[in-house]
Every structure is written in structure tokens, then in C-alpha cells.
Amino acid sequence: MALAQTEPAADAQAGAGAAAAVSGTTETPAEETATTDDAATEDAGTETEMAEGAVLPNGQDMTPVEEMDGRWRNAEGIPTFKVEEGVVDFATFNGFRRYHAECHVCHGPDGEGSTYAPALKNSVLRMDYYDFMQVVASGKQGSNSVMPAFGTNKNVWCYIDDIYVYLLAHGTETIGRGRPAERADKSDDYTAQEDSCMSS
Numbered sequence: 001m002a003l004a005q006t007e008p009a010a011d012a013q014a015g016a017g018a019a020a021a022v023s024g025t026t027e028t029p030a031e032e033t034a035t036t037d038d039a040a041t042e043d044a045g046t047e048t049e050m051a052e053g054a055v056l057p058n059g060q061d062m063t064p065v066e067e068m069d070g071r072w073r074n075a076e077g078i079p080t081f082k083v084e085e086g087v088v089d090f091a092t093f094n095g096f097r098r099y100h101a102e103c104h105v106c107h108g109p110d111g112e113g114s115t116y117a118p119a120l121k122n123s124v125l126r127m128d129y130y131d132f133m134q135v136v137a138s139g140k141q142g143s144n145s146v147m148p149a150f151g152t153n154k155n156v157w158c159y160i161d162d163i164y165v166y167l168l169a170h171g172t173e174t175i176g177r178g179r180p181a182e183r184a185d186k187s188d189d190y191t192a193q194e195d196s197c198m199s200s
Contacts (some may be wrong), residue, residue: 023047030044041101042190056125056126056168057125058125058126058128058174060066060074060076060128060129061074061075061076062074062081062082062168063075063080064082067187069189070091070186070189070190070193071089071091071161071162071165071190071193071194072089074163078152079091079129079161079162079165080165080168081166081169081175083169083175086181086182087136087182087183087184088169088180088182088183088184088188089183089184090183090184090186091161091162091165092166092175092180092183093164093166093171093184094159094162094166094186095159095161095163095164095165095167096166096179097165097167098162098163098166099111099157099163099166099167101155102155102156102163103120103151103156106147107119111123111166111167111170111171112177115175116144117145117147120171121170122171124168124171125171125172128193129164132164133160133164135147136150136151137149137150137151137154137156137157138151154197154198158194158197188198191192
């Protein structure tokens, strides 16, 4: 288990948003911060209603546009998932594996939540990607619980985009509970990025 800290180390590289999440360069208006705090601490059983099409309730369009480093991204460069004819992209599949290795003890199987931690499959639909990254990197103090910081845990941080897209895919009900039955192959670009992060 990782120890809570105030400043996550930037050694471990993750996807496109990891540096922004730990750099402190993005500012969030007070209204959005309040919404994010509420979303992250809501009752684990609360369901989120999806917006029209591939747009999340937080306004983020999750349509996959390009593949970079073996991961799909939307038009803004934010990680997203791609499922075609029941075959999930490798990053989403790996997100399932990494989530269940590192996160499910507190947040429950498949991001469904527990008695003391929120349902992340719902939280990611409401939270901005960068806010999600910040909470994972730096941790969060709630009224009745504490989430430790995982910014220096390479088993989380090198795969944070994978965990994020897995939770999105399940939260939007694009994939169901449990291990995805079929997955795309792991690309050379994905392997190169993974090796770079884990060896840094």
C-alpha cells in the first residue's frame, strides 16, 4: 500500500495527462472543484445518467480519434477506449487487469464501489480527466476516509490511463462486468511506452 504524500514524484511517466496532473499547472474554477469533490465522494451506489452519444455527463467527448503509444485518444488527446465487435483495445483490457491488481480492494470489483470507497465507474463519468489524475497522484482526504497517493507507484501510475479507460468503458456500459472476453493485441508502441515508464 502506498503512503500518503503531499508532492507526488514525477519520475514515473504515464499517459498524456500525467504530467499535467502532477505539475499543478492546470487551474480548476471553484465551482468545478466543488462538483469534482462531490463526485469523488458520492455514495458508491449512485448511478450516473449518460449524456447523448459519446459525450460524458462532464461534457467530455470520448469518441476515439487517434491511436498514440498504443492507446486511443479523443480529439483533445484524452485517453479513451475503443470496442469493435466485442473486441476491446489492449489498453482497456490491461486497465481491467491493473484495476483489479491495485484498486479493487477499496473500490470494489469492476469499479462498482464499496461501503467505504466510491464507485469509480461512476466517478470517472463526472470527473474531468485531469482531476481524476490529480486525485490518483496525490490522494484525497474525505470526511470519513483517506485515499492514499499513488503517483510514485509505477504499477498504478504507468498504467493510469489504462485504468481510466477501463473504468470509462464499464461506466458507460460499453463493456460489462468481469474480464473482457476478447482483446486486441499489444502493440509495439504500447510496449515501448510501458518499458520506458517502468524503467525510469
